[in-house]
Amino acid sequence: MDIGKKIKTLRLAKPLTQNELAGILGVSKSTMSNYERNISTPDPDTIIKLASYFNVSVDYLFNDGMDKPKDLIKEGNSYNTGKALDKDEWNAIYYYRRLSDEQRDYIKGQMIQLYQKSSSSNKS
Structure with a gap:
């Protein structure tokens, strides 16, 4: 399309x-x-x-090969705010896509740790 x-x-x-x-x-x-x-x-x-x-x-x-929108944040997930990405989020994605696979894995691990830490402190 x-x-x-x-x-x-x-x-x-x-x-x-x-x-x-x-x-x-x-x-x-x-x-x-x-x-x-x-x-x-x-x-x-x-x-x-x-x-x-x-x-x-x-x-x-x-991309002609994509028939459906490939949203970065899919609907139905608990983290979807329904808002468009702001400039900082676009920049984060821009730089993330330029990292090596190893660097991406490291960043994902750090993000998960930060999320888990904030989730556990919010429950307390």
Whole structure:
């Protein structure tokens, strides 16, 4: 599925009109129409706004092999706040993805330890 179809699918799932989504993104309705028809591609700032608003990864928007949104935080999990990622969270993901597998494992272990420590202190 191309980026235009993905944008349209995400928009209709909300449900939003082209005009409403255009307002959210700060573009004109005709620009939004051009995105959905693959006449033009959103600039990087708009791509980030789209991914954040629809709570999908930027990779999902561009990767043809992904039929379903691959959310970083999946619905139904206890840690899902229902909020879009903020700038610090995006930066953390940006740097995390550039680490080696060994470094990622270390970071995950540290995060789990911090979470467990905070969970146990909150129960006390």
